[in-house]
Structures are given as structure tokens and as C-alpha cells.
Amino acid sequence: MESEAIQEELQNLEVELKDVQGQISALIEHQDRLYERKSELKTLLKALAASGSPVASSGGSTAIENWSEAFEWDSRADGIRFNIFGISKYRANQKEIINAIMLGRDVLVIMAAGGGKSLCYQLPAILRGGTTLVVSPLLSLIQDQVMGLAALGISAYMLTSTSGKENEKFVYKALEKGEDDLKILYVTPEKVSKSKRFMSKLEKCHNACRLSLISIDEAHCCSQWGHDFRPDYKNLSILKTQFPKVPMVALTATATQKIQNDLTEMLHIPKCVKFVSSVNRPNLFYSVREKSAVGKGVVDEIADFIRESYSNNESGIVYCFSRKECEQIAGDLRERGISADYYHADMDVNMREKVHMRWSKNKLQVIVGTVAFGMGINKPDVRFVIHHSLSKSMETYYQESGRAGRDGLPSECILFFRSADVPRQSSMVFYEYSGLKNLYDIVRYCQSKTKCRRSAFFRHFGEPSQDCNGMCDNCALSSEVKEVDVSDLAKLVVSMVQETLAKDQRVTMLQLGDKLRNKHKDLSAELKRDEIEHLVIKLIVDSVLKEEFQHTPYSTNAYVTIGPLANQLLQGRKTIKMETSSKQIKKSKRSISFAGLELKLDELRKELSAADGNILPHTVLSTQQIGSISSQKPDSLQELEKIIGKLKTEKYGDRILEEVMRHDTVSEDIVEDPTKEGTCVSRSRKRAKTQKDVVLVESSNEEEEA
């Protein structure tokens, strides 16, 4: 009898010990998080003390230099910017970066996606003379850039694994002899690290003083902490070793301090001038929507949204969790009349390229993709990015959603959130460093009905907050949000988990909800399954509960167990509050859509791009330029040139003016419908001459006039 009692106590001790061990590891994890946050906050304080964002700091250099003063190349630079690139004014930091490069400094540029990093090295490439070498990680990015530059009449070439012999011969000869014009040469990192022949030609170019600038695009690929690490990027340090006097510019949209430090070290540019712009994307409207438990419900909602807001075939992306889901949802959208196709890593490279190309040329409206549809996306006029499931971290969400609105025009980012999607993600990321912490950060983002979405990004990237200007659902939509104390219900959930564990059983989130509703029938009348799941996930992110994982031969399952703060709750030292919102009052539409003349100009750019070899429509005219032409209605080539610069006017001016005139004659008699909703790019001629109607939200208020 006595031995039985001892056995029992022993067993209890074992359970308790296991529990304590679990708590210790959770606490250590928690401690790590606190340390990490502490250092983030310190960096934030420093940035605040230095004040003024965007932050431009001189990395290793101590002298405070003024990069915006007047330089002798200013007017030439302005001419190239406007007449060749058709860009009417610099965006934040662009001018300063160009000046630093022109002064021969090494430069590190951290600038949000679509911020305009390319111009920062392409413009000095033309100004400095000689040849600029650009290292870029993806063939598709390189092709896009070379095609775009060629359309502007800039002699840009590439050397990649797919380059033909003729092209290679031309490039090598140009590098060696310098007789032919080679302004910008794009290569993949493998060329630098693996091709001795290339490096020897580059050396010759350098010895003849013709290597004027080295640019490392998507430089975060150097760092193992980055999301797109490329081993060959590690070997790029050879460039600075071989050519120490040639200025190097490294550019990336990934902002973390750790990656910045890694980059300067790996590229051997410790004394570089660092330009860090804000992560803010003021033109993006962020929102989170509740995802229907019924699979088709969410597809209906997505299809309705696209039809209502983007009926003129404006481009968009829908991100999905799995390959199967991509195919399914692309099909479902097609059934609902949306032109959509899927893109994922299981597809043949040619198929993927085909889908990408159709989309780039606006022949396909929506790409439904997995995260594989990533870095190579260069399309500036993506008007919406929809997440059918949540991303695995704030950082990936920032990057994926950031593919919208790279042209600076209003665009929307919608995330469909459902608690049941969390275990799907967690069982994929739990083995990654900080995988669960990162996931729970984005879950908090999704669950909040009051906090500004934008400020979550500022916090995440350790940057001082900026005004959202009503550009997220929580700031823009007036809804009645109540905080309800659900501690009692939370205790029931925790007890239920304890009971299950006591029986040596495991429980998933789904089973937990069912068990609870079965046991407490009174509750099931009040609480829907979704709401219980919502609470369970909240308890997990608040460390009251915890996820643990078990592998089967086919999958990894996520189970719910007791977390380190469970006792605090049970003993009444912790309360759990949930936000509930009763109604949301929708404000007016925020989308930008073409109407009247813009539509005609949109068609014209498609036609001209198809006729002009294989360039993309936005290379002919950007959406901003379409907006400006439509609102200003130029009636001569001189006037048009003031909007789109010399080069494009020479190439396409007559056709554009023809379209403007034709539209003008037709629209004289048409009375505008003042009740029409939405942000149309143009209005009637009478107002147009005095007022620009394009809603252009730029990334900085520090911009200079042209």
C-alpha cells in the first residue's frame, strides 16, 4: 500500500518536474525575447535622439557631411533624371545617395521596396562615364532592368548563365578594349565568384580606369540572417579587395541592424556612408479581414473585392499557404470571372516565367502564388496584395504586401485571418530561430482591432512612429470596439488542457474547442467555434498556453499544452481581455482606378510596348505619368515634354497627343457624373488645367521640387 502511495507521488513529481522544465525553457525563451526587444528599443532611442526620419547616418565615417549641397554635376544629373528617366523629382534620399556616390564614397542604402533604389546607381552610372557593374541575384530581375534601360536608350547588357556567345563576346570585348559603349553591366553573383575569365576582363577594364562604380543590388542576400541568403553573395568581398578605389553601393529593402552590420563587413565597406530611409509605405492601405470558415466564402469575398474595386484589370497578387491552395483558388477566381493563374515552386521554370510575363504585360490580372513568387517581382503598378492566409512573420508580411504600389500610388494590402490558420503555420516554422516568436507577432497584428497597423511595422523595425493618415482599417474605419474580460472562460480552457494532459492525452486547438463546447453546453449556445479558437490563440500568444509539436511520417502536428503564465491566470494574477467589434462602418472606396482618358492611355501603352520589341507597358508610360497627362491635357509636344521628359516625347509623343486630342473632342459634350465614387485619376478638362487629381502619396515630405 505504502509503495503504491510512493509510486503515485513519484508519478506526480515527474509530471510537475516536466512542467517546471517546460516553464524554465519558456522563461529562457521569454528572456531572449526581452533582451532582443531591449536592444531594439535602445536603437530606437538612439534614432530618436538623432531625430528626424528618414535617418541618414555616416556609418564608419565621423565627419558630418552635407550630401544635399550644390555640386557641379547637379544640372547634368537633373537633365538625365528628367529627360532620360522621365522622373520629375527626386524621392527622399535619392539625391544625397547620388551625390555620395559621385564623390567616390562607398554607400549602403536601406530603402523600402519601391523606394527607387535603382535610380540611385543607374543615374551615377551615366554621370560618371566608364562602366558600372551591377550584381543582382535573379535572372528575371536582371532581364527586366536591362530591357527597361535599353528602352531608355542606355547601353545596358548582362552576363548570366543564359547569355548567348555573341553577347558574351561583345561584353568581354567592351570590357577589355573599351571601344564599344557599355554603360551598365548586370551580372549574377556566380559570375564574380566562379568565372575567372570574367574577373580577368573586369580587371582589364579597371586597369584602364574604366570601371566607375560597383553596385550590389538586393544586398541582404549576403547575410545569413536575411530571408534570401545566397552563398555566392558571400564571395563578393573580392570586388572591394581587387578594386579598392572604385566606389561600391550596396542596396536593400531589408532594414534590420544585424543585417546592416553583416553587409558592411562582408562587402568590406566599413567606412561606407549609410542612408537609412523610413520603412513607411504611406500609399499602402493595410487591413485585416475575418476569414470565413467556409472555404468558398473567402474566395467569394476576394472575387467581389477585385470586381468592385479593380474592374479595369488592375494588377494584383493573392498569396496562399500551399501549392495546392494556389491552384484551387486560381481556379475558383477564374470561375468567378477573374483573370487569374497560379505560380509556385513545383511548376516548371518555363511555365512560371510564362505566367509572370503575362501578368507583367497586363494580360493576366491576378497571380495566385506561394512565397515562391517573391524577390523577382518588379512590377510598379500592383494595386492590391491579398493574403489568403497569414504570413509567417511581420517581416515577410511587410515584404510580400510591399509588392503593392511600388509606383507610389494608392494600393491595398488585405490579410484574411482565421485562428485555425495559426497551427498550420506554426508547425512549419517552430524549428526556425525565433520562428514562433515571429509568427505570434503577426498573430497579434491580426488580432488587434484598435492598434494602428502601420505602427506595428514601425515597432517591428525599431523606427519612431509616424502618422498613419487613416491608411489602415483600424485608423480609418469607425467601429465600436469593446474590451471584454474573458478571464473566467480562459480558466475553463486552461483547466480543460490540464485535464487532457492528466489523462496522458494530447489535444489540438480544434479538438480543444470541441471538447469545451461539449462539456459546457451552455457555452456553446453563446460562443461560436471561431470565438473559442480565437481565445485559444490569444492564450498561446500571451504564453498562458503553449504549442508543442509532434512529427508523424506525413506531417508535423501542433498540440496545445500549458504555458508558463497559466498559473498566474489560474491564481487570478492575470486577466485576459479580448477585443470585440460590433459593427464596422465602411468609408468610401480608396482604390485608384482608371477612367476616360487614362483608360485610353493605358491601352496605348500596352500597344506601344508590344510594338517596341518586348518592353513592358510601364516602361512606355508609368501610371503616374498617365495621371499627369490626363489631368494636364498637354496640347503640344513642348507641353508633353514638361511632363514625361524628352526621350519619351520623342519616341511616343505624337501618339500620346493624338489620344489626348481625340479624347478631348469626345469628352467636351460629356457631363461628368459627380456622384461617381472612387479616386479616379482624371476629371474634366475645366478643372484639369489648374489641379492635379492624381492622389500621390510619396514616401517623404522632404522631397525637393524639380
Ligand SMILES: Nc1ncnc2c1ncn2[C@@H]1O[C@H](COP(=O)(O)OP(=O)(O)OP(=O)(O)O)[C@@H](O)[C@H]1O
Ligand atoms: N523619384 C521618383 N519619382 C517617381 N517615381 C520614381 C522615382 N524613383 C523611382 N521611381 C519609380 O519607382 C518604381 C520603383 O523603383 P525601383 O525599382 O528602383 O524600386 P526599388 O527601391 O529598387 O524597390 P525593390 O526593393 O522592390 O527592388 C519604379 O517604377 C521607378 O521608376
Ligand SMILES: [Mg+2]
Ligand atoms: Mg530594386
